[in-house]
Amino acid sequence: MINIRDISVRCGQCMNFMTLSSYEPRDGWNAYTYECDGGTCDAAATRTVIEVPVSLDEFAVRGCPTEG
Ligand SMILES: [Zn+2]
Numbered sequence: 001m002i003n004i005r006d007i008s009v010r011c012g013q014c015m016n017f018m019t020l021s022s023y024e025p026r027d028g029w030n031a032y033t034y035e036c037d038g039g040t041c042d043a044a045a046t047r048t049v050i051e052v053p054v055s056l057d058e059f060a061v062r063g064c065p066t067e068g
Helices: none
Strands: 019-026 029-036 049-052
Touching: none
Parallel strands: none
Antiparallel strands: 019 029, 029 049
């Protein structure tokens, strides 16, 4: 199982940790969108999407992670 909270996501430009900003279920995948938290990067330009197979996604079992 994969828990998205156990994965470290860093910005490739400034190396700050990135913040989970949205979650979107797709066909067979859960897509998590991260944005840079550093303040020096353009959030739109550095946005990162991580996709986890639904069958392995431990975190999403408990519901949408951006809703509490
Ligand atoms: Zn950054």
